[in-house]
Amino acid sequence: MTPVRRRTLEILLETHRAMGAYEVLDRLAEDGFGRQPPVAYRALEFLVEHGLAHRLQRLNAFAACLHPGEEHAPVFLICRKCDKVAETSAPAVRNTLHDAAGEMGFTVERATIEALGLCPVCAEGRE
Amino acid sequence: MTPVRRRTLEILLETHRAMGAYEVLDRLAEDGFGRQPPVAYRALEFLVEHGLAHRLQRLNAFAACLHPGEEHAPVFLICRKCDKVAETSAPAVRNTLHDAAGEMGFTVERATIEALGLCPVCAEGRE
């Protein structure tokens, strides 16, 4: 854990939402770190590899992990109205996926499960 | 269904694999259609909206749907070795996801489920 990496994680935690790499980069630059894309991408890559952050394919964005160290299988719920992202651990979904893939002889190593829809708050507000 | 859209679908079907938008665009241009990104993106968007093709977030790519019209819930199995993409319909996975999200009050409208791993052929060939 080096300064850039630590700061990158802090940024993700502070904002508490999904952030694009360039958005993270701007913050890092403000704090005196490099202002070039690789600076952010490398730090984010490190965090993802070490289970401290996740990448959201649908959003081209990153978010801090809410259960670091716990060795979990995250599922993301993205609200299309307020853009909030909830990370939930749904082993049942993963298991079902592994089973379904297994029937076809496919070995799942990593899986991306991201749902787009409405969070409780936005759903209540009449669509 | 217009010429560009039909041709775009044909291209996806012919190659029988996931293709990037710019790759599709090159083919379209060869056939006398426009050579600008929007040409491909619009046609692909149309196909996706009408359930004739799918978008693979992990690959920034598109693939023809193998069960068009059937109103299904696709799950993609992407082989990291041979790059083949298998589309399978796994209602169980979707249901589990909907249930898990429902417990948190989240309403799922669309879901991206993509697994990365090894296909039967590549798994056999000793990792």
Added chain:
DNA sequence: CTTGACTTGTTATTACATAACATGAGAAGA
């Protein structure tokens, strides 16, 4: 024959991501 919806085409720009190279700090070994 005019209006309006829609499709296709263009130019230009924005957003996202990585390749390739240079430098400096620190650990490991002579």
Added chain:
DNA sequence: TCTTCTCATGTTATGTAATAACAAGTCAAG
């Protein structure tokens, strides 16, 4: 101590994916 190796950080430059904004043509409805 003085190399040497590894790794983190920084840079420049480029590659790749996606969209904004506008122009022109088709065609059916009125």
